[in-house]
Amino acid sequence: MPDIRLPDGSVKSFPQPVSVAQIAQSIGAGLARAALAARVNGKLVDTGHRVESDAEVQIITERDPEALELIRHSSAHLLAHAVKELYPEAQVTIGPVIENGFYYDFSYKRPFTPEDLASIEQKMLEISKRDLPVERKVMPRDEAVAFFRNLGEKYKAEIIASIPEKEAISLYGQGNWIDLCRGPHVPSTGKLKVFKLMRVAGAYWRGDSKNEMLQRIYGTAWAKKEDQDAYLKMLEEAEKRDHRRLGTQLDLFHMQEEAPGLAFWHPKGWVLWQQVEQYMRRVYRENGYHEVRGPQILDVGLWKRTGHWDNFRESMFFTSSENRDYAVKPMNCPGHILIFNKGVRSYRELPLRYGEFGSCHRNEPSGALHGLMRVRGFVQDDGHIFCTEEQILAECVAFTALLQKVYRDFGFTEVIYKVATRPAKRIGSDAAWDKAEFALQQSLQQSGVAFSISPGEGAFYGPKIEYSLKDGIGRVWQCGTMQVDFSMPGLLGAEYVAEDNTRRTPVMLHRAIVGSMERFLGILIEHYAGAFPLWLAPQQVVVLNITERQAEYAAGIKNRLLNQGFRASADLRNEKISYKIREHSLQKLPYQVVVGDKEMQAGTVAVRTRSGEDLGAMSLEAFTARLQAEAKAQ
């Protein structure tokens, strides 16, 4: 005799156990049609779920936030169903929901082609139209293993076999197709109307590169057509702000075959770089760092002492001369320790902070390269803080605050914080790890930010905070980092004289704010879609003359702007003003100033902003005052 309490507080009594679908039906036929699932006492269940006793029940329709996940999950099943109908020999594996969609991994004798995707999508539509009811069954584990073995689905059988023996397995069937799944699912395939297969890609079975490669099909699915259209539109827009495309269009940088994973910075791109570098140099200076510079190549013997030879050799470039082997540095830290080691250090000097814009090279796997976001040669705003264990917390707190200020100045407010904790294979005492992990977490708590823990993801020498930003299409890239290192200073013999006149090994904090300059610039380009704020813009102002008569006046204006420190140029070409404006608009210049006879006679400039607003004529002084105010606002 269950009493069902609904979200509006009303209670419905039933004489015997009822299914979610029956509850929905009792409320209204429309709701029954729209029902996708339900939340029963907080737990998400199918519409076929039977409620045996008193419960709080909320019917889920496409209007609820949970609906998307259900739809995407069921769409993954629909995809697998379609693939099995078209290619019966294909084996199914897993098909989870991901951001904006879903995927399903298959094993098949040949790769799926883009043409296959089209026919699979057609088949999915067809199965959707059949409106097959989706039914849940429960089976003991061993029976389920045997069931899938019989079907020849060895991957499924393997997955189930790894589930604890006692547990019952739920299976979902639609038509003649059945899959292992925790559920819940939509009640019938007809509920799935808005989906699109996006791409096919390889993926390792169980995410391990030692295993065979499966075929992963990615799809997107939505409750409403308009939502999907908006999503596809967003992807299109994101493509337009891709830093690789804008890098070419705005003539910022290029990459070419002879130097895979290495950027060539063009004049405008290098101006942008320098704005960032000079800003970060000021950050060093104003926050107690001494800027230093270590050599590019160091004897291999040094890298053997630091552990790089054993742990990092695969990712390093080597060179040799006169029977000596060198490694091109992949990190700046050993160099900073060598600088620290020159001279006897006192505890009074700690924390001692070094910063460098050092150029590092890492031999990244070819498949990992990705524009400026993942390169083989890069420059970091790489700082190392030598301190005592007691100083770690304060340094971390200060660093996180500093990083946030820097990100804000560059226009980023959405930062993702993670703390990577001790891995199984590690050095150092548990007490030291406790202290370091606590300090990292506490620094984030004091900064008032939410963070997640990546258990076991820390470096072998210490835990770290990872600070990440998102690129134009939501891909997350780590930029900043703060790592606690208890070992490398000792390996290279760093020590300081403590208060009690004993020699002690300092702790070293590895930290970067923008991380790789290349990656950060890539993210900046996408963040601003190439329309940089005034202080970053490679070219801030262009002066345009209407006809040859004002050429000299225009050149004079440009020179006065240059003399005041603005990045200005003049476009004196014999072209129509609208033509010039179009060109410089496409180059996303913050300001264009037009000078014709009127302005020349009045000694003024007519100012046009990047948004296309005409500010009218004003004196050069009024204009530069505006520029100055805007640049300072940063």
Next chain:
RNA sequence: GCCGGUUUAGCUCAGGGGCAGAGCAACCGCCUUGUAAGCGGUAGGUCGUCCGUUCGAUUCGGACAGCCGGCACCA
């Protein structure tokens, strides 16, 4: 590194076993121009590289490389 796709003019892209194409950009003229494309002309290429099939390959096949999308990796 692995799976798939892709590579044609400076850029964006079409084409296709038999003389290599367009738009934009460039260059040369004309036009002296008022807030997002004035008009006409010229030039531009070992069709990523190498090997094969063929009378003939930019086109078909193979290998390699770069790039793109994922996977793995990211000290």
